[in-house]
Amino acid sequence: METLVILSLAILSISASALGNGEDLKTQERLFLNALGLSARPKPSAHRRVPSVLWRMFKRTSTRENDTHERDPCMVSEYGVRGNIVRFVQDQGRLVSGWSGSCQGCVEKYMFFNMSVLQPVEQLSLAQLEIKFQWDMFRTPRFLLGPQALSVSLYKVLRATLRGASHEAHRRLVLSQSVQLEPEAGSLTLDLTALAQNWLKPGHNYGLVLELQPHPIHTQATDIFMSQNLVNAVPVGPTITLPEFHASLVVVSLNPLQCRSRQKRSAVYLPVTPSNVCKPRRLYIEFKDVGWQDWIIAPQGYLANYCHGECPFPLSESLNGTNHAILQTLVHSLDPHGTPQPCCVPIRLSPVSMLYYDNNDNVVLRHYQDMVVDECGCR
DSSP states (O other), rough: HHHHHHHHHHHHHHHHHTTTTTTHHHHHHHHHHHHHHSSSSOOOOSSOOOOOHHHHHHHHHHHGOSSOOOOOTTEEETTEEEOOEEEEEOOOOEOOOOTTOOOOEEEHHHHHHOOGGGTOOEEEEEEEEEEEEEETTOOOOOOOSOOEEEEEEEEEEEEOOTSOOGGGGEEEEEEEEEEOOSSOOEEEEEEHHHHHHTTTTOOOHHHEEEEEEGGGTTOOOGSSSOOOOOOEEEEOOOSOOOEEEEEEEEEEEEEEGGOOOOOOOOOOOOOOSSOOBBBEEEEEEGGGTOOTTTEEEOSSSSEEOOOEEEEOSSGGGGGGHHHHHHHHHHHHHOOTHHHTOOOOOEEEEEEEEEEEEETTTTTEEEEEEEEEEEEEOOO
């Protein structure tokens, strides 16, 4: 409920910005962003492509809000773990030359995933590394004559090393396997949950090193790796090129403060007839009206609603008054100046899912409780 109140205040304040104070407006925006778990208003440097799995998850969570069947709102069925926040954490590493050290004729890629984006209250459920391989067939004169393979080695970096020092002693092998390359895009996934759990501790995240090398049985067939100067491929030798590869870390976490079971709900009907009695009133929030469309991907807006109206004596059953509210209205009828009426407040709310860019350009799908007013009552 606190999140909804903050959001409503922020929207109303921004809508009246021509008459309001600029500092008050910034305060309301900051309170709203803090409620969403953001340190500041995101300013995406580039709008990254939203992974298809996140689009599917968003559509599923959006359509189930009015579902009559009870579902666990804090279960990510796509990955089989509990959680209400899904992030695609971007790789912030760099490409390392593969023509030195023990990696002859291969590509070394240093990868770093910033785990500080998780709040202290969040519980890590899953960290899955996804590496996608893609050949640029339009730029490659001749493609592979048949399925080819790469040797893939993944190392955990144990500690930082000085420039010029040997890196091998400060690495630990996590994975070594062969990957078949096909004309269509391929991918490799690896569960790094235990490793990422350790990364949450300060001073324990030194990243990973990925090594890619053409499989030994194919190193002689260099004529099938044709173009040396491909713009989007990684050159590893005079006549050998490797496909593009992009890495991301899928992080699923659970914020227990925003995760609880909800009652089954039906579609909320808001009467349009004017009335001063306590009831839900229509409030549609469109994010472009407050300038947030650059970082909120979806939805473009949502029906938040709010509660407004009087709690007159005697309180009818439809006003959902508590025993305290019933007695308060009775005393108010006898002493209207000394005792106020009960307040019209939300008593049943429902969640909303949001897809957005965070402060690190990561794409995030998050489930927020208590964002839509379904029912009002006198308290």
